[in-house]
Amino acid sequence: MALQNTDLIAVWRNSDQQNYKASITQLATAVADADNTLAEVLVAGNTSGGKDLLITNSSNATVTTLSANNRNIFTTTTQFNSRIQVGSTAKILLKATGDIYGVATSLIGSTSTGNALSIYPAGTTIDNLDAGTQGTATVTITNTGAATFAGALEALSVDGGVYAT
Secondary structure, rough: OOOOOOOOOEEEEOOOOOEEEEEEEHHHHHHHOOOOOOHHHHHHHOOOOOEEEEEEEEOOHHHHHHOOOOOEEEEEOOOOOOEEEEEEOOOOOOOOEOOOOOOOOOOOOOOOOOEEEOOOOOOOOOOHHHHHOOOOOOOOEEEEOOEOOOOOOOOOOOOOOOOOO
């Protein structure tokens, strides 16, 4: 004899030390409303059923949310060993070599440093930048458009404008 949706089962709730009854329909709804685990998604043919996929760490804290309807959230370091492509036909390409390719680049300057762009000498590493041991930038462009160059500035031609002496 198969279970029917109206069948009742006994439920023990540990929080208040009480017995309750629940229908098979209530139980199925509660299980269906739970966020999918990676194992559940893999068993379901890589389909999350329209629910977010949560990846947790050993403390059961969510470190990655792959959202079915919103944005994906990564709260730990995400490493890509190849490249990141934005758009089905590449609009922006971040290569594993550190090269960034795009049609146009717009930068929003930092309000804390006042800089919109800083370029560091060859040999500077991301670890140096992250540790604050990178030294001085060779080129800095501030939020106001002022540019500072540590070395010589050469131009093939300069037309118009006002130049300081």
